[in-house]
Amino acid sequence: MSAEPLLKVTDLKKHFPVRGGILSRIVDHVHAVDGVSLEVAPGETLGVVGESGCGKSTTGRCILRLIEPTSGEIWFQGKDVRKMGGEQLRALRRDMQIIFQDPYASLNPRLTVGGIIGEALQIHNLAKNNKEIEERVVGLLETVGLRPEYMHRFPHEFSGGQRQRIGIARALAVEPKLIVCDEPVSALDVSVQAQVINLLEDLQEKFGLTYLFIAHDLSVVEHISDRVAVMYLGRVVEIATAKDLYANPKHPYTEALLSAVPIPDPKAKRKRIVLQGDVPNPIRPPPGCHFHTRCPIAEERCSRDVPQLKQTTPGHWVSCHLRG
Numbered sequence: 001m002s003a004e005p006l007l008k009v010t011d012l013k014k015h016f017p018v019r020g021g022i023l024s025r026i027v028d029h030v031h032a033v034d035g036v037s038l039e040v041a042p043g044e045t046l047g048v049v050g051e052s053g054c055g056k057s058t059t060g061r062c063i064l065r066l067i068e069p070t071s072g073e074i075w076f077q078g079k080d081v082r083k084m085g086g087e088q089l090r091a092l093r094r095d096m097q098i099i100f101q102d103p104y105a106s107l108n109p110r111l112t113v114g115g116i117i118g119e120a121l122q123i124h125n126l127a128k129n130n131k132e133i134e135e136r137v138v139g140l141l142e143t144v145g146l147r148p149e150y151m152h153r154f155p156h157e158f159s160g161g162q163r164q165r166i167g168i169a170r171a172l173a174v175e176p177k178l179i180v181c182d183e184p185v186s187a188l189d190v191s192v193q194a195q196v197i198n199l200l201e202d203l204q205e206k207f208g209l210t211y212l213f214i215a216h217d218l219s220v221v222e223h224i225s226d227r228v229a230v231m232y233l234g235r236v237v238e239i240a241t242a243k244d245l246y247a248n249p250k251h252p253y254t255e256a257l258l259s260a261v262p263i264p265d266p267k268a269k270r271k272r273i274v275l276q277g278d279v280p281n282p283i284r285p286p287p288g289c290h291f292h293t294r295c296p297i298a299e300e301r302c303s304r305d306v307p308q309l310k311q312t313t314p315g316h317w318v319s320c321h322l323r324g
């Protein structure tokens with residue numbers, strides 16, 4: 001990346017305590033995020049992909065300080081996010097927004113759409129009076145492709161795609177720089193998914209937004225991402241430009257994920273790689289390379305030594321003893 005990163009995450013860890021026994025003591029930890037490092041340049045979209053439970057959403061929430069990381073560094077616009085408090089944290093909450101997977105659960109059912117979007121404006125003092133709030137809400141609804149009169153309706157009156165547009169309008173209301181899109185289209189029909197992704201792309205161009213786009217499916221992030229980070233059991237195993245990753249996957253896990261993505265050309269064939277076993281329990285992740293219990297090419301050292309994320313070709317990083 002040439003530009004100074006907008007967001008820089010170094011060795012981020014989040015271990016959730018597991019309590020047990022009658023005294024509810026901490027008996028173990030879930031290693032949800034286990035040493036994630038990544039950078040996102042201004043105006044870039046970094047796709048973050050992996051199976052459910054790989055730590056991608058927890059990474060996003062740690063970046064936003066919605067949950068406190070166990071260790072590691074998060075820098076946003078050159079400022080240490082983990083040390084922020086008071087007014088700085090308030091400003092961060094405006095600069096970084098999140099769009100959730102389930103738009104319905106994330107919208108207050110008791111508020112009208114106008115109330116939901118207007119609330120964001122009020123919290124951050126972005127409108128002087130009710131008239132200005134209303135004008136801004138109307139403008140935001142139009143920006144996301146919804147009719148202004150929808151502001152008087154409640155979330156349950158909308159389809160999933162429309163609700164997601166409302167969530168996007170709420171995020172946009174505070175003029176953020178970075179939006180964490182946490183599986184924003186996973187709960188939507190395929191035809192609606194494309195519409196929402198196209199809208200996000202248009203908004204990025206119009207407002208110069210930066211996205212961290214989380215998904216469990218490589219086909220979803222291919223179109224929208226400049227670069228893609230693949231995660232497995234709390235770690236980034238490969239990171240590259242979207243073009244390079246899809247054309248030349250290097251990590252065996254990425255190869256397996258990609259082999260499940262349909263190719264538009266019916267004549268082209270890709271050999272399907274079916275991984276054996278399930279994702280191991282994150283309370284006791286396998287030693288060495290976390291992927292060694294399912295890796296088709298694992299060697300003896302894989303269960304002992306942790307592979308480091310190494311740059312193999314310019315901008316293409318892989319964490320594998322045999323491919324790095």
Ligand code: SF4
Pocket residue numbers: 251252253289290291292293295296297298299302307319320321322323
């Ligand atoms: Fe497979 Fe070993 Fe590479 Fe891990 S380090 S991906 S187990 S070959």
